Amino acid sequence: MSMDSRDKSSRSRAGLLQSFRCAFEGIAGSVRQERNMKIHLTMSVLVIILGLVLSIDQTEWMLIALAIGGVLSAELMNSAVEKAVDLYTRDFHPLAKMAKDMAAGAVLVISVAAMVIGLLIFIPKLFVLFS
Ligand SMILES: Nc1ncnc2c1ncn2[C@@H]1O[C@H](COP(=O)(O)OP(=O)(O)OP(=O)(O)O)[C@@H](O)[C@H]1O
Structure with missing residues (x-):
C-alpha cells in the first residue's frame, strides 16, 4: 500500500468516526432537550x-x-x-x-x-x- 492510499484510508476512517460522533451528539442533544x-x-x-x-x-x-x-x-x-x-x-x-x-x-x-x-x-x- 502506498503512503498516499494509506493516508487516504486513515483520513476516511477518521471521517467515519467523526460522522458517528456527530450522529451520537445529535441523539444525545435530542434526548437532553426534547x-x-x-x-x-x-x-x-x-x-x-x-x-x-x-x-x-x-x-x-x-x-x-x-x-x-x-x-x-x-x-x-x-x-x-x-x-x-x-x-x-x-x-x-x-x-x-x-x-x-x-x-x-x-x-x-x-x-x-x-x-x-x-x-x-x-x-x-x-x-x-x-x-
Ligand atoms: N415560527 C413559527 N411560525 C408559526 N408557527 C410556529 C412557529 N414555531 C412553532 N409554531 C407552531 O407551534 C407548534 C409547536 O412548535 P415548537 O417549536 O414549540 O415545537 P414543540 O413544542 O417542541 O413540538 P413537538 O411537541 O412536536 O416537539 C408547531 O407545531 C407549530 O404549529
Missing part, C-alpha cells in the same frame, strides 16, 4: 422489558425493533426540522408552522403504526397470561 424524545425512549425500554417478560419470538422482535427505530428516527427528524425552522425564523410564519406541523405529523403516523404493532403482539399474550 421531552417527547424522553417519553419515546421510556416507552421503548418498557416495550423491550415486556418483550423479554413475555418471551416474544424472533419475528416479533424484528417488528418491535422496526417500530422503535421508526419512532425514534422520526422524533429525531422532527427535532431537526424544529431546529432548522427556529434557525431561520422565530417570527410566526405559515410555512414555518406547516413545516413543524408536518414533521410532528410524521411522528404521529409512525407512533400509531408502532402502537398497532405493539397491541397485536402483546394483547394476545397478555390475554393468555391472565386468562
